[in-house]
Amino acid sequence: MSSSNASADKTSSPDATGSAPEVHAFQAETRQVMRLMVHSLYSNKEIFLRELISNASDALDRLRFAGLQNPEWLQGDSDLRIEIEADTESGTLTVRDNGIGMTREEVLENIGTIAHSGTRRFLEQLEAGQKADRQQIGQFGVGFYSAFIVADSVTLLTRKAGTAPEQGVRWVSDGEGEFSIETADVPGRGTSVVLQLKEDEKEFLQHWNLKQLVQRYSDHVGFPIHLRRDPQPDGDKAGEDGEWEQVNTATALWALPRNELSDSDYQGFYKHLTHDVDDPLCWAHNTVEGAQSYTTLLYVPRKAPFDLALQRDERHGLRLYVNRVFIMDAAQHLLPHYLRFVRGVVDSQDLPLNVSRELLQENVLVDRIRAAVVRRSLDMIGKLNEAGGDEYAAFWKEFGTVLKEGVVEDPDNRERILPLLRFESTRDADPADMTDLPAYVERMTEGQDAIYFITAEHAQAAANSPHLEVFRKNGIEVLLMSDRVDEWMMSYLHEFDGKPFKSVAKGDIDLGKLSQSSPDADEGEPESGQLDEDLIQRIDACLGDRVSAVRASQRLTDSASCLVLGEGEMALHLQKMLQQAGQPVPGTEPILELNASHPLVERLAVESDEERFEMLSVLLYEQALLAEGGSLEDPAGFVRRMNRLMTVGPATD
Structure with a gap:
């Protein structure tokens, strides 16, 4: 199921036996996101089925991996599968799996709320009138809630593998403002999602329609998906007794030869993998055989999460398999931070099945796979760059800032990265x-x-x-x-x-x-003027430790002044940003350069009144500071000096 932060308001409590349901209110942000998602997110409402199947597949993957250390969890029901059952009489559609299931705490964490660290910021952007793409909500991982697009209410029954039947959980919501949760007897492990379909969505109870949707969106799911027929009227034996039918090929797509796969196959698997609603921008599918054998299938999304640049500390990475056995869904060591937007799968034939996140950091085989993944990711982006046009422009708009981080973080691949920059x-x-x-x-x-x-x-x-x-x-x-x-x-x-x-x-x-020699240079213009040494010393005395020196400028042709830093010094706008964030910033005393031929500087050279001279000197410094993105220590003083400058006449002999 979709992952999120758990926080909800309890409005009633169960009794001591746990038989009465608890009722919780969704967070305000959660209700807003759900409302936007249900009404605006998916262009095709049928996507809900793909999302529920994808969640079920994840649960089966997790059980298969957990079963390596807890084989008893699989006993009595080792045939991992997904089942879809339509009941035309009651108007319900059920998607169930016999995967790892959830405890009550996990239900609250995963289903109780879809609040995200960036949800409030995203909603504020929408409320402020910014035309953010509402399909970005799909990046929150809220696929479970797509069920409310077609359902009046949703009931979830689940039981964690390894727990007793009486430790099951029932979760119910109409998607409006509240949900209830209670303890329930659940005979087998896994999760069932029961949708009470809206009156105008009963088309999703038709067997042929469900079969078509599974084959269109979820044929690549690596577990069998069984669809149960409704019992047919007397005389029609095709669906007698509501028989089960497997409706997908249940083959790991990345394990198939590339020449057997179409673009739609790759696009469908990407959507299953990421819960994205858009097709990927590009992808790369590679298999390595020899001393080390592994397969990689990498994707670049079309859209970035709106706060991607701020997500350096959040989990990211590729989904890792070992011999098609799911190991982890965010193997961070397989990708550097600057490629955190890349999605995909790595399937190794050589890593141990008990590999952990800690072992990933120490395994030589993983280091080799990581190097290959980085190289192929950059090659994939490079091919997009070579093709040019709107596709690479779209990539750069979404991910360019993040890719720039690689110049610092990955010196070994710097020469690959630099031609990709814009x-x-x-x-x-x-x-x-x-x-x-x-x-x-x-x-x-x-x-x-x-x-x-x-x-x-x-x-x-x-x-x-x-x-x-x-x-x-x-x-x-x-x-x-x-x-x-x-x-x-x-x-x-x-x-x-x-x-x-x-x-x-x-x-x-x-x-x-x-x-x-420049052909664009204006002929006959005089060289930059020079500043009298006495004038420089007078200005320098007025500015004190604000600047390290005052000199004539070779840069300026129109402006009166500018500030110049040393070669290794931090730009003033970055200093300001760090200061605002509470970070220590080393002291910097820039050089003030003056345009000797500018009227303000010429006026300063003949100014005899010391008070006006100091006022003009400070103003030349302050306007240069503002032009550099710096902050004034005394904004009110700057305004007073500007007002006096506009009212005081020029100096006279």
Whole structure:
């Protein structure tokens, strides 16, 4: 069943025997998500059957693995299966399995609520009018609740393997606001989900329809799915006594040869595996035989969970099998964090069946599989990149920020990752038209020996930074970086294709012959002006320890001032973000660069009134700080100085 955090309000209590049901209220967020899901999530309501079958398959997988250490759990009922039974007289549809089942506590944890750490944030986005894709709700893993799309009420009966019949559990809800839970006698282990279908959904009681749906959506499930016929009228022997019929092939899809599988087969298995409602963006199916034998089937989803960038500490990974025996559903050691969006299956013929999460971290065979999974994941993304067009643009929009983390985390594969990165640049009129590093290098101006970039708090700040002025004047392309990870990434990234990276906002900038030879440079313009040494000393004295130095700028053509950091120093917008998060930030004293030919600087040079001189000096610093995404220590003082600047006339001789 779907996994989630358990928290519900108890409104009544059972008696000492546990015979009276407890009634719980769903959390407010849970009710909202359920309402959105039932009315908006699935474009095809028939998906509910796939979701229930997928949950049943997971329960059987878990029992098969648990049975290795507890063989008594399988005694008397070792034929693992899923059963579907329609009762036209009562209007109920039942999906049952003889899998691992659940205890009362597990029912509350898995079924009692679908609250998620990001649910409230997602709902706030919807309420704020942001057009978030409501199909993202499918990423919460709430497939069980899809039953309420077609059912007025749902009853769940379950008993954990290894427990007594009287320790079974009954859960009932109409999906509106409450559910009840009580102890019940359940003869066999496993779980039954009974749907009381809505009056206009009785088509899902028809045998031919159910059979078609199973074969369309769940044929690849690795356990037999049996469908029971309703007893037929006298004279029709086809369904006499409500006989059972297996309606799926029950073969692990990844174990089949690729030439026997269609795109729809791969897409159907992906949806079974992930509970996603969209087809995957791409996939890769590989089998390795020899000294080590294993199969991998990897997928890239079409949509990312809306908080993927924040999920570094949440469980992720591939589903691990050993000789088709399910071992774990999130084998994190098989994937690095920066590929946490990849979904899929790894089936090894060499790992021990008792492999644990701890052993995965120490097993040499696992390390080899991990290396292959990373390589094939990047190859899969690389092929998508080579195809170009909208598909790779869609991938980058969803997962680009996360992929950038690999530049830092995976130096061994850095050369594979770098050509996959996309950046906005000063060349692109449309921000959606992004460039990659090979294309940037190919367009570099003759004589250009560095890849220029700038990082900023957001895209507009990067595009409007005063540091770009001399580069635009001379037609030199600059990469614009505004993702949260960019400053961190660039501190580890030193060169590409033999060309060093150079921040236009850090260190010295000397374009040398480039500024003279560029075809876009304006002829006849004078060189940047110089600042009088006495003026520099006066400004420096006014600013004190706010800056480490004051100097004439080679970067500015239109703006009056800018702040420049040292080569290894942290950008001001990142410093602000860390300070807001309560993180310690090393002190940084930037250099203030002034455009000697700007009217404000020229006015400052002739200002004789010391009070006005200090006011103008501080304002030049503060406006440069704001342009860099920094925070003012005294915003009210800044406003006062601006007001005085607008009312006080220029200095006179």
